[in-house]
Amino acid sequence: EVQLVESGGVVVQPGGSLRLSCAASGFTFDDYAMQWVRQAPGKGLEWVSLISWDGENTYYADSVRGRFTVSRDNSKNSLYLQMSSLRAEDTALYYCWTSAAGDFDFWGQGTLVTVSS
């Protein structure tokens, strides 16, 4: 059974930093690109970042480029999102997500990040 379990979400002050983690199991982690998607309270889904299977290629939404860094450790089946210069508008539920050709599509349950003083 595929499982994606996010962690690291907390309340953080504006301008602060935070690292989210996603532990993957039930599939061959280093065969797949991984992504982060967020959802602000009461709002829609917003794609955040993608990292290739080998970590060599990364992509970011304009809203987070230069502030967030995605990485992965294939030896630990783990995905990370380093977040810095956090703003109130970064407050959201952050999902770990993997999706590939066909119907291989799995989401975690999310970890909540609240940016507030």
Next chain:
Amino acid sequence: YELTQPPSVSVSPGQTARIICSGDALPQQNAYWYQQKPGQAPVQVIYKDTERPSGIPERFSGSSSGTIVTLTISGVQAEDEADYYCQSADSSGSYVVFGGGTKLTVL
């Protein structure tokens, strides 16, 4: 790059619901549809414009024509009430985008 969806659609049980999504790169990129119920993670209901994942009821179907893709739910049931999101990529294929979401209300 943006995908545009109507904010809401309402139908009575047993009727057909159609949710459209428009985007300039849709002729070049596959579209996917997700259903999200309150407090739950999204669930894929259509992939590659028209394909239905295993376990998704046959009443869910997808179609594509030019810059518009459509999610059709035939014989809507109360349990289909949810938010629906289309998802695709920009013309380069490197940047993922979600539509703004459509709230389906079953009257």
